[in-house]
Amino acid sequence: MEIRSAKYLISNVSVEACPKPDKPEYAFIGRSNVGKSSLINMITNQSKLAKTSGTPGKTQLINHFLINDSWYIVDLPGYGYAKRSLTQRNAWEKMIADYLQKRTNLVTVFVLIDSRHKPQKIDFEFLDKLGTWGIPFNMVFTKADKSTQRDVSKNVRTFIEQMKEDWEFIPRSFVTSTIKFLGRKDILSYIEELNDAFNNSEKK
Numbered sequence: 001m002e003i004r005s006a007k008y009l010i011s012n013v014s015v016e017a018c019p020k021p022d023k024p025e026y027a028f029i030g031r032s033n034v035g036k037s038s039l040i041n042m043i044t045n046q047s048k049l050a051k052t053s054g055t056p057g058k059t060q061l062i063n064h065f066l067i068n069d070s071w072y073i074v075d076l077p078g079y080g081y082a083k084r085s086l087t088q089r090n091a092w093e094k095m096i097a098d099y100l101q102k103r104t105n106l107v108t109v110f111v112l113i114d115s116r117h118k119p120q121k122i123d124f125e126f127l128d129k130l131g132t133w134g135i136p137f138n139m140v141f142t143k144a145d146k147s148t149q150r151d152v153s154k155n156v157r158t159f160i161e162q163m164k165e166d167w168e169f170i171p172r173s174f175v176t177s178t179i180k181f182l183g184r185k186d187i188l189s190y191i192e193e194l195n196d197a198f199n200n201s202e203k204k
Ligand code: GDP
Pocket: 030, 031, 032, 033, 034, 035, 036, 037, 038, 039, 051, 052, 053, 054, 056, 142, 143, 144, 145, 146, 176, 177, 178, 179, 180
């Protein structure tokens, strides 16, 4: 899929205020500094669409972008900010839980995982929540250029092996690098397939 246009639309604190759910939507989430903004910018071919976070945890909003006038990317505030207060964490939990459970046009959640690290508890905890709520997701292993291919493969393999202990079905995963422009085509073809499925089911 070619990206013909990518526009920032709106930021909200609640799912109720989000744009009309009439187009397929893809949410991106992960730990702070995982490379989410860089990934959204790479996918959309824009250098500054999503703001790369100098100050982690600053943007506590549901951010909508309209792509090719036909589908949405949503940049969600991530988890695991050490500096967040308990009140802020609770507000985040509620907003994210609400958004994920109520957003009827949400096709899948891309959960970003730093490929440099061994599996982290906090990522599994988030996947568990998605499982409990029955929300479809895919894993995106980011920053693949930062370690050797061997280490990336090992971390991905270990992550998936660990998932198999709890999950019957392992969703498709992607390996990305915004430096090497890796993974963009695969993610966009996948989104294109899902967009077609969404639009066909809407027609019925
Ligand atoms: P966010 O907080 O998850 O939105 O993360 P950012 O997109 O702001 O990225 C955090 C840091 O990681 C920044 O310094 C980015 O330049 C860097 N980064 C993000 N993706 C990559 C990547 O694929 N490769 C490398 N080498 N650095 C990356």
